[in-house]
Amino acid sequence: MDHSCGYNYVVKGHFKAHTADVRVVKAARVPDGGFITGSRDTLVKLWIPTETEYRDEHTFIGATKFIASLCALPVSTQYPDGLILAGSNDCAIYGFTPKSQYPVMKLLGHSNVVCTLSAGFGLFVSGSWDGTARVWSGQHCTAVLEGHNSTVWATEVYPLQNIILTGSADHTIRIWRDGQCEKVLYGHEDCVRGLIIVQNVDMDILSCSNDATVRLWNIQGECLNIFQSHENYIYDITLLRNGVDFATCSEDEHVKIWQNGVCVQSIKIPLNTLWNVTCLKNGDIVVGCSDGSVCILENMASEAVSAFQSLKDDIASASLTAIEDDIPFRVETDASDFAIGATLSQAGRPIAFFSCTLNKSEQRHSSIEKEAYAIVESLRYWRHYLIGRHFEVFTDQRSVAFMFNQQHQSKTKNEKILRWHLDLTCFKFDIIYRPLSSNAAADAFSRISASAIPQPDLKELHIALCHPGITRMYHWVRGKNLPFSLEDIKALIRIAPHAMN
Numbered sequence: 001m002d003h004s005c006g007y008n009y010v011v012k013g014h015f016k017a018h019t020a021d022v023r024v025v026k027a028a029r030v031p032d033g034g035f036i037t038g039s040r041d042t043l044v045k046l047w048i049p050t051e052t053e054y055r056d057e058h059t060f061i062g063a064t065k066f067i068a069s070l071c072a073l074p075v076s077t078q079y080p081d082g083l084i085l086a087g088s089n090d091c092a093i094y095g096f097t098p099k100s101q102y103p104v105m106k107l108l109g110h111s112n113v114v115c116t117l118s119a120g121f122g123l124f125v126s127g128s129w130d131g132t133a134r135v136w137s138g139q140h141c142t143a144v145l146e147g148h149n150s151t152v153w154a155t156e157v158y159p160l161q162n163i164i165l166t167g168s169a170d171h172t173i174r175i176w177r178d179g180q181c182e183k184v185l186y187g188h189e190d191c192v193r194g195l196i197i198v199q200n201v202d203m204d205i206l207s208c209s210n211d212a213t214v215r216l217w218n219i220q221g222e223c224l225n226i227f228q229s230h231e232n233y234i235y236d237i238t239l240l241r242n243g244v245d246f247a248t249c250s251e252d253e254h255v256k257i258w259q260n261g262v263c264v265q266s267i268k269i270p271l272n273t274l275w276n277v278t279c280l281k282n283g284d285i286v287v288g289c290s291d292g293s294v295c296i297l298e299n300m301a302s303e304a305v306s307a308f309q310s311l312k313d314d315i316a317s318a319s320l321t322a323i324e325d326d327i328p329f330r331v332e333t334d335a336s337d338f339a340i341g342a343t344l345s346q347a348g349r350p351i352a353f354f355s356c357t358l359n360k361s362e363q364r365h366s367s368i369e370k371e372a373y374a375i376v377e378s379l380r381y382w383r384h385y386l387i388g389r390h391f392e393v394f395t396d397q398r399s400v401a402f403m404f405n406q407q408h409q410s411k412t413k414n415e416k417i418l419r420w421h422l423d424l425t426c427f428k429f430d431i432i433y434r435p436l437s438s439n440a441a442a443d444a445f446s447r448i449s450a451s452a453i454p455q456p457d458l459k460e461l462h463i464a465l466c467h468p469g470i471t472r473m474y475h476w477v478r479g480k481n482l483p484f485s486l487e488d489i490k491a492l493i494r495i496a497p498h499a500m501n
Contacts, residue, residue: 008300014293025278027286031057033280033282042061046060061101061102063089067089084097087128115151116152117155125164131168132148150170155195158175159203163177171189172185193233205217215227230254231250253268334374344382352382361486375420380423391427396435403417403421406428470489
């Protein structure tokens with residue numbers, strides 16, 4: 001992205017708008033700053049801006065099949081709140097006022113999907129899969145434009161009186177005056193999907209196509225330029241606020257921002273198909289997506305972009321380490337009748353904490369075994385920190401300190417502690433005895449009574465988990481650090497099914 005171009009669009013919002021594809025989005029006339037969406041779910045919705053987002057203000061019902069096109073007519077004597085037109089797959093055009101839930105008009109004439117609508121100078125134009133375009137004044141069709149031999153995908157009312165533009169799946173653009181085809185513009189190699197009039201002195205024409213190009217034409221029919229950047233069908237094109245630069249959306253999952261004919265920004269929206277794009281008065285770009293969502297793009301000021309980029313760079317380059325490589329670790333452990341606990345620290349500063357409740361079998365171990373078990377489990381838990389480094393272990397059990405001292409061979413006869421001693425041979429540590437009064441941190445983690453905290457009922461847990469088997473239930477209980485033994489679980493699950501109810 002070129003930060004000097006003046007366009008720095010970012011995703012402002014992305015929300016579900018419909019239950020099916022949002023096939024078309026258009027800026028609303030009333031209220032100012034709102035937009036309209038039409039969907040495959042047959043609904044039309046009006047969205048209005050709030051302080052931080054856009055809100056679904058009104059839903060219009062009437063079409064029997066999907067909405068393929070929209071147009072917002074300006075305020076008039078007959079419609080003081082403006083009029084919203086919706087072209088449908090059921091071949092009709094529906095008219096809604098912002099306050100009406102159901103159509104105030106229904107226009108018939110096309111024999112297939114009404115896939116494009118445009119308005120200007122007191123009239124509007126519709127294009128259809130039936131290969132024709134129709135000119136309407138009020139509720140009356142004043143002209144049928146016939147000449148294309150395939151779908152009319154795009155229409156536009158040119159700022160000069162009685163001139164209408166149409167773009168078609170037959171790859172051509174036609175210029176009509178007073179209902180007659182005056183010129184045929186050739187150049188695109190696939191369907192012409194969108195047309196807009198550039199608000200410059202010459203009132204040039206921009207067209208987009210399934211051939212992945214945008215072309216600039218003058219009203220005489222000459223192709224002035226070809227713009228390429230997309231890699232797939234371009235479905236829609238819209239002018240930006242200055243009336244000259246433009247944005248496009250495509251099957252390639254990108255919205256592209258064009259300035260002076262150059263693509264200056266490409267925004268990826270990974271939703272397969274981006275059907276439609278429109279620019280609002282505040283500069284926001286609205287994109288209709290194939291998953292039923294709408295994406296709002298906001299043009300950030302260059303100062304805001306610079307500040308945001310600077311913040312990202314600072315975070316990416318910052319040294320935010322809680323652990324220093326050159327300071328040795330200290331592990332402090334303790335055990336009580338029902339739990340074990342430990343702290344990991346460097347230079348007196350705690351880094352991590354560990355605690356674990358003992359099941360009923362483990363609670364019957366001797367105090368020495370519990371203290372030894374606390375050391376073994378904590379070293380296993382922090383293995384990724386401790387392996388390959390020399391550290392200190394502090395315990396308040398003198399006999400455990402003696403048995404696990406790596407400086408001499410212990411003569412203990414306890415097979416369990418011998419196995420644990422063997423497990424710890426991969427670590428390099430000094431074990432130090434420290435009285436209970438000096439081991440407060442680890443002591444707190446092992447001695448805060450679990451009985452003070454309401455414990456879940458094992459039977460209720462088993463039911464809530466949809467009656468898992470013994471192994472699965474035991475792993476779940478251990479993973480949640482709950483004080484139930486394997487024997488408790490076996491006894492529960494072996495109960496007859498009627499007793500579980």
